[in-house]
Amino acid sequence: MAAIRHRIASRALPPGGKLPSIRALAQTMQVSKSTVVEAYDRLAAEGVIRSRPGSGFFSAASLAPLSLAELAPRLDRAVDPFWVSRQSLEARGGVLKPGCGWLPDSWMPEDEIRRALRGLARTKDATGLTDYGTPLGLAALRGFLSRRLAEQGVEAAPDRILLTDSGTQAIDLVCRMLLQPGDTVLVDDPCYFNFLALLRAHQVNVVGVPMTPTGLDLGAFAQALAEHEPRLYITNSGLHNPTGATLSGVTVHRLLKLAEQHGLTVVEDDIFADFEHEPAPRLAALDGLERVVRIGSFSKTLSASFRCGYIAARPDWIDKLTDLRIATGFSSNRLAEELVLGVLGSSGYRKHLESLRTRLAKTMASVIPRLERLGITPWIVPKAGMLLWCHLPQDLDAAVVARHALNDDVVLAPGNVFSPAQTARSSMRFNVAQCADEGVFAVLEKAMKLAQS
Incomplete structure (x- = not known):
């Protein structure tokens, strides 16, 4: 029954x-x-x-509203991807969020944002304030992104770039185009937890491939390709979420060869690109956007309020994705795109990125020893960025620790919300930029003691 x-x-x-x-x-x-x-x-x-x-x-039943909770495994329902997202997004003032995946407000380029807003308000052309955007998105912003991608070795003309409302919407559109319920999708294990939530909505089978410090485990990847015949592989490039790992050139080359042999499409989410000091190898650069779809957005370094992302892909796919964009959102978000372009093109934003990378490096170096004093050890020390993947002492259950910490208004991100195979029970992701308050470590220590009892 x-x-x-x-x-x-x-x-x-x-x-x-x-x-x-x-x-x-x-x-x-x-x-x-x-x-x-x-x-x-x-x-x-x-x-x-x-x-x-x-x-x-x-x-005989009427079609009930789709419940993602009903589609989820009942393992640890209280602490899952939706739990972390809701606790972080709905947090009231005073709640500390070392488990969230974004920078504090004070770290964002507020002066450049205000300047871009004033500039847009003064324009005599009201089109950007009142009219629908074009299906592909603002041509000037697509041209800007084309030049930025070229600097990373990714050749994508402006007509091969589609602007979206966010990086999440970009992945959703690709999934709508390529997937059917029951298809198999490979992800990293651990991976960004909203990949799992989004794929759950598409009713596909998700198979995780273990991560290594230089990318996914290629042996396990080859085995998963042979056993499951997946339609898609979704991953973070540059700086991996949640581990902070970076791809090696060898991993990129072998991964693409395996993908070609098995007819696999790869979605490369490069949302953390601007955090890097030195760019890591990119799948889209070596592939030439034939089998790889490149995704990005501006929520991590510019503003999460400007909902704007992009897809770079081969021309025939951009055409199909544009039709899906019209069907599901009708037009692009012209106002957000104008604001993003106004900030990205400013000299102040470039200075902001340089300062941000330096600040993150110093913060990472200070947070790691504070965690280690609590017995929490990093899996690796990332080359850049804000995310730190750690192991808790005494094989503590990270979900139990997270529940105790929430009672003291601290939102944590336990490991199993990132793991399709639920093999990260004693792991936890920390956002070092959200760990400035000493209360984070005091609550964490208390929660760990309670989890031991």
Whole structure:
């Protein structure tokens, strides 16, 4: 009965859809036919299914709203990707957020943002203030991004770039274009937890591939390709979320060769590119945007309030993605794109990035020993960025620690929310930029002691 209800809730069985025969379901679930008969009779009595003599059983339920919670594994439901996101986004003033994935407000280029806002308000052309944007997005911003990508070795003409409302929407559009429910998608293990939430919404099978300090485990990757025949692989390049690892040139080359052999498409999310001191190898650069789709946004270094991201891909895919963009959002966000261009093109923003990289490096160097004094050890010391992937002492359950810390208004990010295989029970991601308050470490120490008891 639970299995049938789950199929209806997940939309795998639509209203009026035919259920498996009694014999087929008995074989699938390895139960007796009488058990299936009893289950079907009870569901029919509840009005969930209906019997049609001579035809079988059919779903009678109306189409319920899609519940991502129902599609999720019931492992640690209290602390999952949605838990971390909601606690971070809904946090009231005074709540500390070392588990979130963005910089504090005071670290953002506020002066450049205000200057760009004033400049846009003074323009005599009201188009950017009132009219719809074009389907591809602001041409001037796409040209700017084309030049920036070229500096990283990625050749993408402006007409091969589609602007989106965010990096998340960019990945969602690619998934809409390439995936069907039931397809298999590879991700890193651990990976950015919202990849898992988004893929859950697309009702695909997610398979994790273990990470190493130089990228994913290539042996495990090859095995996953052979066993699961995935449609897509989604990863962070440059600086990996949550581990802070960077790809080696050897990993990039071998990964792309394996992808080509197995007809795999790769989505390269490069949202942390501006944090790097020295650019790491990029999949899109070596691939030439044939099999790799490049994703990016500006929420980490400019403003999360300007919802603006982009997709760089081969021309025929950009054409299809543009149609999807119109179908799901109609037009681009012209106002946000004008503001982003105004900030990115300023000399103040370049100075902001230089200062930000230096500040993050100093903060990383100060936070690591403070965590180590609590017995929390980093998996690696990242070359740049704000994220630190750590192991808790005595194999503590990070989810339990996170629950205790929340009672004292500190939001943490326990490891298993990043792990498809749930193998990061004693790991935790820290945002060093959000660890300036001494209260973070005091609450963390208290929460760890409570988790031990």
